[in-house]
Amino acid sequence: MKKVSLSVAAVTVAMGLGSASAADLGKVYTKAPAPIVVSPWDVAFGASIASNYVFRGITQSNKNASVAAYFEPRYNINPNLQLYAGVGGASISFTNRAAAEIDVYAGIRPTFGALAFDFGVFGYLYPGGQCTDGQLGGGLVCPVGANAVLPSLNALKGDVSFYEVYGKVNYTFNDYFAMGGNVFYSPNFLNSGADGTYASITGKLTAPGTFFGTSGIGAYVSGEFGRQWLGTTDSFYSLAIALGPNGIDYADYNTWNVGVGFTYKVFTLDLRYSGTDLSKANCNAFTGDFTAQQTGSFSPINPGGFGSKWCGDQFIAKLSAxxxxxALK
Incomplete structure (x- = not known):
């Protein structure tokens, strides 16, 4: 019996060893799955249509509809550091009849957990403009054959292209609330000779994902309060009779906007109110509004009494994708 038991035990052990060896051999010769390679490159793009294109509280489209689009390649150095560059365009309605606004920009976006930064340079190009000069007592005249004089005697250079450098920061407190701050600086705002600095604070409250049930619709409320500081223009915009030959000192102003938005897949519908504290007189002096009317709107930099509505309270409805x-892969 002992011999039989030993023999059975030996067979059992041998079978066990044989099974183990087969398993080991299988592991050795089984080909490992190929690792998933995630490309560091990505591209963001989109388009929109808005009832009014408003930039820092001032309409760029004469309070009419505007279409826009952009294309932005991105390179992720690592999950927390992204390089990007982009180009975009929007339809506008300027006094100099520029064909469109073309934007070119580039920057870097570092993130540290809930804290996200964005640093870069942004160029605003306005091709196809025609020089408009009211010749208000000493301003430089436009080139021969290019001059266009408005009833309001407002003036605007043929080329108002300029660039800004910027820094942005945003902190996401949780899934529902985020706040941020922005600073932009240009040494030659709108090619006027005046420097410009813009600073603002922003806030966004996002509704819970279940707010509209299982419809897939999202919602948010957001707002911004900012201040635009502006310097003194070059002699093109001078009013020699009132101010001397060295240009005009643009008025600084506050601007704000608040609105609600609804999202569905790649689409966003944003409904927004925007305003500034610029008077009609100072707005006219800054924008050179070709629709300005004689309203008795006088100020030291707007002695003609013409006033502009381009800086008043405005409503914007914007649909974007x-x-x-x-995200498409």
């Missing part, structure tokens, strides 16, 4: 190539 934004997507990245990575």
């Amino acid at each position: 934004d997507v990245t190539l990575g």
Whole structure:
């Protein structure tokens, strides 16, 4: 019996060893799955249509509809550091009859957990403009054959292209609330000779994902309060009779906006109110509004009494679609 038991035990052990060896051999010769390679490259792009294109509280489209689009390649150095560059365009309605606004920009976006930064340079190009000069007592005249004089005698250079450097920061407290701050600086705002600095604070409250049940619709409330500081223009905009030959000192102003938005997949519908504290007189002096009317709106930099409505309270409805190539895969 002992011999039989030993034999059975030996067979059992041998079978066990044989099974183990087969398993080991299988592990050795089984090909490992190929690692998933995630490309550091991505591209964001989108388009929009708005009832009014408003930039820092001032209409750029004469309070009419505007279409826009952009294309932005991105390179992720690591999950917390992104390089980007982009180009975009929007339809506008300027006094100099520029064909469109073309934007070119580039920057870097570092993130540290809930804290996100964005640093870069932004160029605003306005091709196809025609020089408009009211010749108000000493201003430089436009080139021969290019001059266009308005009833309001407002003036605007043929080329108002300029650039800004900027820094942005945003902190996401949780899934529902975020706040941020922005600073932009240009040494030659709108090619006027005046420097410009813009600073603002922003806030956004996002509704819970279940706010509209299982419809897939999202919602948010957001707002911004900012201040635009502006310097003194070059002699093109001078009013020699009132101020001397060295240009006019643009009025600084506050601007704000608040609105609600609804999202569905790649689409966003944003409904927003925007305003500034610029008077009609100072707005006219700054914008050179070609629709300005004689309203008795006088100020030291607007002695003609013409007033502009381009800086008043405005409502904007905007429908946009934004997507990245990575999201489409």
